Amino acid sequence: MIKNLSDLEKKREEILKKHTGRKTVLRTCISTGCKAQKSHKVVDALSGRIKESGLEDSIEIKKTGCHGFCEMGPIMVVEPENTFYSKVKPGDAEEIIASVSEKSGAIERLLWKNPVTKEATTLERELPLYKKQTKHITYKSGKIDPTEIDDYIELGGYSALGKALSDMKPADVVNAVIASGLRGRGGGGFSTGIKWGICAHAPGDIKYIIANGDEGDPGAFMDRSLMEGDPHSIIEGMIIGAYAIGARKGYIYVREEYPIAIEHLSLAIKQAEAYGLLGSDILGSGFDLSIQINKGAGAFVCGEETALLISIEGRSGTPSSRPPYPAIEGLWGKPTIINNVETLANVPLIISKGAEEYAASGTENSKGTKVFSLVGKVQNTGLVEIEMGTTLREIIFDIGGGIRKGRNFKAVQTGGPSGGCIPITKIDMPVDYDSLREAGAIMGSGGMIVMDETSCMVDVARYFINFLMFESCGKCVPCREGLKQMHQILENICKGSGEEQDIETLSGLAHCMSTASLCGLGSTAPNPVLSTIRHFRHEYESHIKDKKCSAGVCRNLFEYEIAPELCTGCSLCRVKCPEKAVSGEKKKPHLIDSSRCIKCGICFNACKFDAIVVK
Amino acid sequence: MDIKAIDIILEKHEYAHANIIGILQEVQGIENYLSEETLRYIAGKTELSLTRIFDIVTFYKTFSLVPKGRHTIRVCAGTACHLGGAVQNLEQLNRVLQLKEGETTEDRMFSLETVNCLGACALAPVVAVDDEYHDAVNSGKIDKIISSYREEDKQ
Numbered sequence: 001m002i003k004n005l006s007d008l009e010k011k012r013e014e015i016l017k018k019h020t021g022r023k024t025v026l027r028t029c030i031s032t033g034c035k036a037q038k039s040h041k042v043v044d045a046l047s048g049r050i051k052e053s054g055l056e057d058s059i060e061i062k063k064t065g066c067h068g069f070c071e072m073g074p075i076m077v078v079e080p081e082n083t084f085y086s087k088v089k090p091g092d093a094e095e096i097i098a099s100v101s102e103k104s105g106a107i108e109r110l111l112w113k114n115p116v117t118k119e120a121t122t123l124e125r126e127l128p129l130y131k132k133q134t135k136h137i138t139y140k141s142g143k144i145d146p147t148e149i150d151d152y153i154e155l156g157g158y159s160a161l162g163k164a165l166s167d168m169k170p171a172d173v174v175n176a177v178i179a180s181g182l183r184g185r186g187g188g189g190f191s192t193g194i195k196w197g198i199c200a201h202a203p204g205d206i207k208y209i210i211a212n213g214d215e216g217d218p219g220a221f222m223d224r225s226l227m228e229g230d231p232h233s234i235i236e237g238m239i240i241g242a243y244a245i246g247a248r249k250g251y252i253y254v255r256e257e258y259p260i261a262i263e264h265l266s267l268a269i270k271q272a273e274a275y276g277l278l279g280s281d282i283l284g285s286g287f288d289l290s291i292q293i294n295k296g297a298g299a300f301v302c303g304e305e306t307a308l309l310i311s312i313e314g315r316s317g318t319p320s321s322r323p324p325y326p327a328i329e330g331l332w333g334k335p336t337i338i339n340n341v342e343t344l345a346n347v348p349l350i351i352s353k354g355a356e357e358y359a360a361s362g363t364e365n366s367k368g369t370k371v372f373s374l375v376g377k378v379q380n381t382g383l384v385e386i387e388m389g390t391t392l393r394e395i396i397f398d399i400g401g402g403i404r405k406g407r408n409f410k411a412v413q414t415g416g417p418s419g420g421c422i423p424i425t426k427i428d429m430p431v432d433y434d435s436l437r438e439a440g441a442i443m444g445s446g447g448m449i450v451m452d453e454t455s456c457m458v459d460v461a462r463y464f465i466n467f468l469m470f471e472s473c474g475k476c477v478p479c480r481e482g483l484k485q486m487h488q489i490l491e492n493i494c495k496g497s498g499e500e501q502d503i504e505t506l507s508g509l510a511h512c513m514s515t516a517s518l519c520g521l522g523s524t525a526p527n528p529v530l531s532t533i534r535h536f537r538h539e540y541e542s543h544i545k546d547k548k549c550s551a552g553v554c555r556n557l558f559e560y561e562i563a564p565e566l567c568t569g570c571s572l573c574r575v576k577c578p579e580k581a582v583s584g585e586k587k588k589p590h591l592i593d594s595s596r597c598i599k600c601g602i603c604f605n606a607c608k609f610d611a612i613v614v615k
Numbered sequence: 616m617d618i619k620a621i622d623i624i625l626e627k628h629e630y631a632h633a634n635i636i637g638i639l640q641e642v643q644g645i646e647n648y649l650s651e652e653t654l655r656y657i658a659g660k661t662e663l664s665l666t667r668i669f670d671i672v673t674f675y676k677t678f679s680l681v682p683k684g685r686h687t688i689r690v691c692a693g694t695a696c697h698l699g700g701a702v703q704n705l706e707q708l709n710r711v712l713q714l715k716e717g718e719t720t721e722d723r724m725f726s727l728e729t730v731n732c733l734g735a736c737a738l739a740p741v742v743a744v745d746d747e748y749h750d751a752v753n754s755g756k757i758d759k760i761i762s763s764y765r766e767e768d769k770q
Contacts, residue, residue, distance in 0.1 A: 033735050036748030070737035219694035221734035256640070256677055257733055259746070297636055298676030300731060314633040315667070316674035373736055375695040381737040413694065447736075449694045463697050467731070473674075576754070578710060601703050602754050 065229015141229025420531025
């Protein structure tokens with residue numbers, strides 16, 4: 001039991017002493033991305049091999065959270081050498097253990113190779129995906145075992161809490177967070193400190209703090225990685241927040257689709273309680289807090305704060321109008337703070353570094369760093385943490401390595417269904433809250449989906465509107481009916497029955513929805529349509545007027561053809577076609593019968609010679 | 616309906632109305648779906664109206680009112696998966712299993728669903744069978760995945 005600050009320091013020294021003169025550590029990721037690629041089997045094989053070789057005293061496996069380079073999973077880093085291995089298989093265990101124990105150097109075939117130059121990189125810190133990142137929030141994930149509180153404490157964990165409880169009054173904490181310039185990382189971008197101040201001053205003895213881990217934006221997984229890989233940083237931020245506003249009860253609302261995050265957070269809460277860092281009289285300060293986890297049940301709208309509150313109360317999560325804001329009237333009518341989990345993970349940093357040092361990074365109105373999930377048609381996909389103000393070009397081309405298959409960049413989508421698509425002309429734009437908004441997108445929670453010439457922007461708009469149409473709770477008319485109408489118009493355009501006035505009708509509907517919808521879901525729902533009309537109007541026009549989809553996505557608006565000069569007659573397309581629409585003799589150019597072709601794209605993706613083209 | 620198991624769950628949640636979503640999630644875990652009989656039983660025990668419970672189980676996507684197959688196939692329809700060919704994968708599953716989204720095969724082997732985002736976007740397109748995720752899925756891979764589960768069940 002840690003009863004006060006000096007106990008915490010003693011504990012840290014104890015842990016450090018235990019870990020000095022450490023052996024070789026194999027940091028192996030067991031987070032969702034790597035687990036999907038069977039990293040748990042790699043861990044089993046490695047530990048089996050270590051036992052067989054009697055090397056338990058000199059080699060340790062550390063099961064960590066997300067390292068960020070998920071696509072290359074299962075990922076492993078050998079320390080202290082810092083050798084980075086990707087796509088590790090259980091069968092590699094023997095060779096890895098042998099090379100580590102014999103100190104025979106890195107295993108060449110497991111190193112990451114640049115997909116274009118084929119050049120190998122040995123050290124983790126030299127990887128292009130990591131090199132230009134500023135890892136403040138994601139620093140511990142991938143280094144520590146998220147199921148061991150000692151690992152977190154060893155790296156300075158809970159010292160910010162100690163500082164806040166012993167040296168600062170609640171109002172000092174609020175002021176520090178205001179001075180740091182921290183803004184909500186979940187979408188809105190409102191000042192966290194100001195929100196805390198409002199709640200702290202709201203009348204009433206009972207207040208609540210809620211961590212929002214209902215990461216619903218498709219294409220975003222930063223929050224999942226953080227909850228899985230560094231759950232204590234969220235809990236520490238939450239305790240500090242609760243102290244600042246005077247809450248004694250906290251909730252973490254997590255998506256049901258994230259079982260590992262739920263498991264790690266539950267364990268972290270239990271461990272913090274066992275150490276006396278949660279519960280009553282935390283660190284001898286007289287301050288009490290208990291935290292419980294609520295699982296989401298598959299409703300996107302519950303990420304919206306008023307819907308989330310109603311869901312915790314045990315009802316269908318339909319939003320209610322604001323004001324009153326939850327900071328004044330929230331859960332069961334009591335003042336409540338709802339912060340995104342990444343926002344909360346920033347809090348310990350602010351308290352330990354001091355607001356001034358924290359505010360020194362970032363841009364004028366956007367401080368600190370932001371974690372993005374960089375995915376889509378980009379070469380290196382994964383989690384990326386950058387200082388606010390880094391340009392899109394640096395993120396997509398330097399960190400992300402550019403576009404796959406040598407294709408051309410078309411757009412990047414940020415902010416999920418509330419966000420928008422940013423075109424090539426804005427590629428040198430610094431990424432922060434304000435510039436993204438100016439470009440017609442938003443920061444959102446941090447999804448960054450890169451698109452190339454095979455992505456159709458009308459289809460992307462239709463995709464998001466279709467998503468939102470199903471997720472709209474149906475409570476207010478502009479959102480419920482507006483989305484339905486927009487969806488119908490976009491379907492028509494994609495099917496080839498679009499009409500000239502459609503673009504104008506879409507803009508009109510968008511205006512109505514953004515002004516009159518009850519909650520953020522409805523009022524931002526038109527953004528994907530508006531931003532694609534603004535930056536890619538020509539694609540809408542060619543769909544409507546020329547009945548053409550040059551990206552080869554909208555099936556009624558293109559044909560697949562085989563370029564005879566590129567076709568080798570390998571017959572792969574003929575064999576794979578489910579409709580038997582391809583004919584041709586071996587080693588002779590094949591032919592697609594367009595009357596039978598259903599444009600499923602199987603042949604297009606299967607062809608190794610790029611001989612199937614979109615016309 | 617396993618009354619004993621349901622009672623344990625209700626007891627654990629102290630019949631609290633605020634915990635009703637959690638109660639229903641755990642009860643669904645027993646049989647993979649919620650029968651009318653089960654819903655009526657929970658309503659009686661918690662003294663909540665059946666209307667409110669029905670509102671919840673039809674609002675949240677996680678709940679199923681019809682029995683599901685032994686394996687649930689979830690096609691991730693997140694943005695990265697959509698761009699990577701999630702629609703084509705779903706269509707291939709439609710073809711292979713002769714099944715539409717939300718349906719279960721006659722032999723109760725597979726149920727087919729889509730999911731908004733599984734948060735494994737760097738591995739897109741993803742198809743999950745129960746808790747197992749399959750990455751970079753294409754039509755060929757789908758055939759293999761389905762037959763591997765069929766083989767496994769034969770044994």
